[in-house]
Amino acid sequence: MYQNYIKRLLDFILSLAAVIILAIPMGIIALWIKLDSPGPVMFRQRRVGRDRTYFNILKFRTMRGDTPHDVPTHLLKNADSYITKSGAFLRKTSLDELPQIYNILAGQMSIVGPRPALYNQYDLIEAREKVHANDVRPGLTGLAQVNGRDELPIDVKAKYDGEYAAHVTFGMDCSIFFRTIGYVFQRRGVVEGGTGAMEEQKKK
Template sequence: MKQVYRTTIKRILDAFFGVLLLICLSPLMLVLAIWIKLDSKGPVLFKQERVGRNGKRFTIYKFRSMSDDAPHQMATSEFDTALSYITRSGRLMRKTSLDELPQLVNVVKGEMSFIGPRPLIPKEEKVLRLRHANGAESLAPGITGLAQVRGRDEVTDTQKADYDGEYASNVTLRGDFLILVETVLTVLARRGVHDGKVNNK
């Protein structure tokens, strides 16, 4: 049953709830898009190449939360002065994770899942190698995942990969539901979130 959920049911649920949430949240997403456009120069959406299932590259979508002159091909955790790039609208979106809403499109397209290892940029080679070794690379990356509810920006790269591997070895409906609930609680409490460079090696 676990294998059926992992290979079939999980994807069906992702597609169904992805479309449903896009429809239900479209008014909110429209308001956010207008606010972003009025708040600062630049596009509404931030697009970046990420590494997906089995190393396949794809374009991730987010609401732009930083000024258009911010470095694009690096993780925010590597910025020395990330706060100086964050826009007014971006502060609220990052606190509430509303900037992640456009990733529902990635979920519907099958490039991402609601739950899974977070999609990495290609230069995050250390974690990518560790994921390849522990089997996490075989999963579609998620909007949230086990590492995000176990510390998010506060855990090391090795710990993140370990959590990803732990999740990959036991993908279940119950486990995904618990991660989803923990994610909501984590976002509300804003635990483990840091805007800027952290020592995560």
């Protein structure tokens, strides 16, 4: 009942409210991005949605226009060199994710769920398939996000995603949502280079 009906209704109501409340702050961010570097304000990228369908995720652009488009951040060589000045702040504070409220409003994403994988992140997609994490809508934040985020290797991230998919409840969603707020303010779990970057650093 909650997962099939109430969760979607809450997503719609809350994302609609966010679109209205955040209109001015998002406009200011858009202007900053435009003044900071040439290129579009929004960044669109093909991601994997519920049941392995595809959709275009929306983000504020945080990298230069010449950055390879469909390469996961953790596979970019010298990823830091591509990030703009405004982008560095937006990524650390997760404000670059704000445009995804439109993805939530459209029903492509949920507020809480596994973070949507890039269409060519085959290792993560397959790992999630084994634990049925691809069966639920991807989210703005998720269980893996509040248990390490970018610090987690693929298998651990998929394990958390599968755990969430098996226990989608209102209580679980509330817990993840409020824990996310703490993570964002403390800037915990953010590793430039993304998933797997921490493991590479440890090897060095």
